[in-house]
Amino acid sequence: MPAGPTIRSLVTRRSLVIAGVIAASLAMSIGGWAATPPEERFAPSYATLHAIVPLVFAICAAIAWRLDVAPAAARLMAVFPLLWIPQTIYNVIAPLGWLWPIVRGVDLLWGVLAGVLVLIYPRGTFDDLADKAIAYSAFAVSAVNFAAVLLLAVPDAVPCDCAPNPYSFLDAPTAFAVIDAGFRLFGGALVVVVAIRMLMRWVRGSVPARTIVFLMPVALLAWATTLAIQVISYAIDAEFDEVAATISLIAIATIPVCFVAGVAHTRNLRARVADLMRITRESADRTLWAESLARTLRDPSVRVYWWDDREGVYTDAAGEPLDRSDGAGRGMLPISSPSGARLALIRHDLALTDNTRLLDGVSSALRLSVDNGRLRAQVEATLAQVRESRERIVRAGLETRRRIERDLHDGAQQRLVALALQLRVLADRAAASGESELAERAEAAITESNVALRELRELAHGLHPSLLSAGGLALAVPELAGRCPVPATVDVEVGRLPELLESTAYFVLSEALANLAKHARATRVWVTVDMTTVDAPDLESDGDGAAHPRAGEVVRLVVRDDGVGGADRAGTGIVGMADRAEAVGGSFEMRSPVGGGTSIRVELPLAALPDTSTPSANAKYADPAQFADPASRG
Amino acid sequence: MDPHHEEAPALRVAIADDALLLREGIEKVLADAGMEIVASVGTAPELLSVINANELDAAVLDIRMPPDYSDEGVSALERLRESGSTIGVLLLSMYATPEYAVRVMGAGAGTGYLLKDRVSEPQSLVRAVQTVASGGSVVDPEVVSKLVSRSRADDPIARLTPRERSVLELMAEGRSNSGIAQELFLGVKTVETHVRSILQKLDLEESPETHRRVLAVLMLLGSR
Structure with a gap:
């Protein structure tokens, strides 16, 4: 009291x-x-x-x-x-x-x-x-x-x-x-x-x-x-x-x-129905439902049948279809979703029929539970779809970059070299025949075309470093760090990885180093790339909104500097890095105390990358009829 | 300019590049310099079979070729060296990538790494082919300057004086002491002093002279 x-x-x-x-x-x-x-x-x-x-x-x-x-x-x-x-x-x-x-x-x-x-x-x-x-x-x-x-x-x-x-x-x-x-x-x-x-x-x-x-x-x-x-x-x-x-x-x-x-x-x-609600709030499985109902209704003969949308029949947790012929002395309580779709059917002792308030409570609990599960499954399925499509978009973007780089390399860049060569022949001939003005102009054109080639080279390299495709992170990261004006100590301890991972890691590091060069005022930077294993994320703490890398092997990127710290979390560079990491199911973490340097840690799951050739890898979430049925998953 | 190519028999050269336009340009430049173009092909395997079938002095090949467009040229060089061939190999690249230069140098003597831009500077290309054909090494100045400007922590190169550094850069480009002396307007003795000092500062005194030079270059290129 x-x-x-x-x-x-x-x-x-x-x-x-x-x-x-x-x-x-x-x-x-x-x-x-x-x-x-x-x-x-x-x-x-x-x-x-x-x-x-x-x-x-x-x-x-x-x-x-x-x-x-x-x-x-x-x-x-x-x-x-x-x-x-x-x-x-x-x-x-x-x-x-x-x-x-x-x-x-x-x-x-x-x-x-x-x-x-x-x-x-x-x-x-x-x-x-x-x-x-x-x-x-x-x-x-x-x-x-x-x-x-x-x-x-x-x-x-x-x-x-x-x-x-x-x-x-x-x-x-x-x-x-x-x-x-x-x-x-x-x-x-x-x-x-x-x-x-x-x-x-x-x-x-x-x-x-x-x-x-x-x-x-x-x-x-x-x-x-x-x-x-x-x-x-x-x-x-x-x-x-x-x-x-x-x-x-x-x-x-x-x-x-x-x-x-x-x-x-x-x-x-009411207390018993409330108990039922409590037990089944977290989409209880079908066997538990039958047991809880029997307890609540004080009717051990209670059976719960679940609507099977594909077969168009009610079946119990074991998959046995409802037999309407032996219904003597039995009452039926059909349960539908708020939109009217059939969800389940409770078959109970006829004596309970009059206890409508109790049955109302029970059906509300069941509807709520099934609906919760269905909505949860829907949200999960949608989330999985969004994740997959985001990853496909990222993949497509990287693929496009690579294609453009190759096109530039095989096309415009080669042509510019050939053009410079032609101009060279022209310049030499002009010089040989004493046409010094023409020779001079040809030389100027060669210089121009070389400048163009250089600029094109930088552009192509920025789009997709050829070294990354050829040598992976082990070659590309030291090269990348070497371009950074801040002296870098680089330690790459990974071999070749899936292409999407290599590109993501490369561009995250590229962004991190560019950011650092611009804002950190650091004198040293340490870059490490290695593999590690993370435990399965704790489901209880999964609701805090933070992105958890999926369990298993992850590629870990750490960029640490001795600069001024205090990095702006909302800066486009930081957000871009987090986006890139999360697009492949990874996590992004930054510590940047004012005056204490900045450290960025990114974990990219190795195994979690779904095979994009089968977009329905998570199809089981998309089927609400199966959400609470352990039997049908086997 | 170089008395070597006037008197010696013409160098026998094979070329591999998948870009036809460029291949023809290279052919022309080298032919104009009096070299004999034995074969001109589009892929690394074709080049390898040409090299196996002919007595050649040098091969000029693109790093990035079909089928994968990654590092086929370097792989071909490494295969050649594994099979014991000492043919001069000059690799051409669209990008100045020090990591490739390291691999190329590491493959042994008679190798070179040059940017494709140099094709429009016939003398550079011709000299590079001649250098690798005679067992010397060539690294594109652009790669060298990139390496020098590359900022690294605990860099032994940082211990060098600016003069020593420029000497080392020229060593990396494959110049001899007298070549370096000429380039820097120094006496050969002075250059030798600088080279000794460089090798000392890089802790490379124990090795025989020629190998030490290679090691110094490799160190400049960022790998030991």
């Missing part, structure tokens, strides 16, 4: 209310009994039972409060004992002319409370307008009755030697008798109506925990019957049968008990 000061004071206040109500009720019963002449007293057994009824209500009020459901119902139960006024009380208050007509005016109000309690079962609020109308008309008629009693009642109206009614302004005993009888008739009729509604609801089976709640209509029927007898005997002024009276008392006392028991039961069921 939570024990905050507010809660504690509330509990204390409620306990005081209950104690006060019980004390008042006992005072009325005992006081009335004592004030009644012995020869007029009811049998002790009946009197005791009569005194117990309000106590039952008070205790049930305490329990309802403790369960913390339907506070309105709890309040009704708590007020009930105060209005449960024994007839003997008039022996006590008879001399008090100002009091007895008021008491007489409200002494049947308990019936209205009991009726309302039934109507608001089990949620603590009215289910529909009809219920509301019934309750309000009962209160309205009670008010009319109260006014009539107050204004018309004469001492004869109660079985006592009463003082005159000070409120009476008209001596009309007949009118009073009519109103009084009419009120009782109306009350009896309402009880019957409520009982019938209750019965109908019970038959429709929309109320949970029918096994418990079945007492409620029985109690109501018993009460209604005895009330009818009471009304009739009152009308004909006959002696009221004590057996009927006893049954009536028991029936009334049953109402709060049913209420509290039903609510507690419902709460228990």
Whole structure:
């Protein structure tokens, strides 16, 4: 129990209310009994039972409060004992002319409370307008009755030697008798109506925990019957049968008990569905689902069948299709996705059919779980597709660079050399024949074409270093580091790698060195390229958004300098490096404390590169029907 | 200019380059210089069979050729040296790649590495072919300058004086001491002093003279 000061004071206040109500009720019963002449007293057994009824209500009020459901119902139960006024009380208050007509005016109000309690079962609020109308008309008629009693009642109206009614302004005993009888008739009729509604609801089976709640209509029927007898005997002024009276008392006392028991039961069921939700929240596998359902529904014969979209049938976790022919005594609960697609079917004991709220909860849990799994599978599949397409784009980009470089090498560059050669011949001939101006111009053209060749060479090299294709990182990285103005110590301990990896590593290093040359103000740089093995990423920490390299062998690139540090993480160079690394499933990490140099560490998984010739390498994620089925993966 | 090629019998040369235009240009330059072009082919294997079938003085070949367009020329050189051939081999490259130059030098004597640009400077090309044919080595000045400008930590080359460095660069280009003396307008004795100093600073005093020169060049090229 939570024990905050507010809660504690509330509990204390409620306990005081209950104690006060019980004390008042006992005072009325005992006081009335004592004030009644012995020869007029009811049998002790009946009197005791009569005194117990309000106590039952008070205790049930305490329990309802403790369960913390339907506070309105709890309040009704708590007020009930105060209005449960024994007839003997008039022996006590008879001399008090100002009091007895008021008491007489409200002494049947308990019936209205009991009726309302039934109507608001089990949620603590009215289910529909009809219920509301019934309750309000009962209160309205009670008010009319109260006014009539107050204004018309004469001492004869109660079985006592009463003082005159000070409120009476008209001596009309007949009118009073009519109103009084009419009120009782109306009350009896309402009880019957409520009982019938209750019965109908019970038959429709929309109320949970029918096994418990079945007492409620029985109690109501018993009460209604005895009330009818009471009304009739009152009308004909006959002696009221004590057996009927006893049954009536028991029936009334049953109402709060049913209420509290039903609510507690419902709460228990909800707790079980909540458990189910908790267990199956993380797309539980199909076998676990069947077990959890059997536990929740307390029905070991429960079977779960899963919709197989390809075959168009429901099958169980083992792949056995649903046999609809042996469905005797079995209920079916089909479960669809919010969009209406079939997901699963639960076959359960027919007795559970009426427990719709429970089944609703179960189907919601199942739908949520399946939907979660389906969405997760979808997201994973989409992510895999995005990863693959990103990698294809990167691959295509590198391929294009390589092609352009080769085209330049085989085409424009060779032609420029040949052109320079032709010009050389021209220049030599011109010089030989004494045409010095022409020779000079040809020399100038040679110089121009050589400049063009040089520029083209730099461009082609930047597009794709031929050394990388020919010699891999072991040759290309020292060459690359050699171009960096900052003195570099290079250590490459890898052999030839897949082309995409070599290119990615090369361009990441190229970017890192270019960045460093531009911003780091370093005097030394250390570049290492080696292989290492990383463990499988921890699934729990996978949600932090950081890119984890996939487990297994990775190519590790480390570029460290002794510069000023404080590199801008959002710089295009840094972002470009991270993008390149992540495009092949790798990770990028940078530490650059101000004044502490910069160190970049990139890990590129060796084995994780999917074979692009089979784009559906992750196809199993794309099939939501299989997400939770370990059996179908084998 | 070089009295060598006026008197000696014409050098027998084979050429391999997949770019026809360039191949013809090279043929012309070398033929004009009085060399005999024995064969002119488009791939390394063709060149190898030509070399096997003929008595040749030198071969000029492109580094990047079919089928893979990577380092076929260097591989062909290495195969030749493995098979014991001492034929002069001049490799032509579109790029000045020191790493290739190292491999070429490492293959042994009579090898050269030249940028294709030099084809438009007939004297450079002709001299390079003559040098490799006579067992000398040639490295393109561009490669050398690239290596020199290359910044490396713990570089023994850094211990050299600027003068010694230029001497070493010329050594790398395959010049003899007298060639270097001529180029730098120094006395041959002075150059010899510089060379001794270079070899000392590079801790290369133990080896025989000619091999030491190669080692010094290799060191300049970034590998020992």
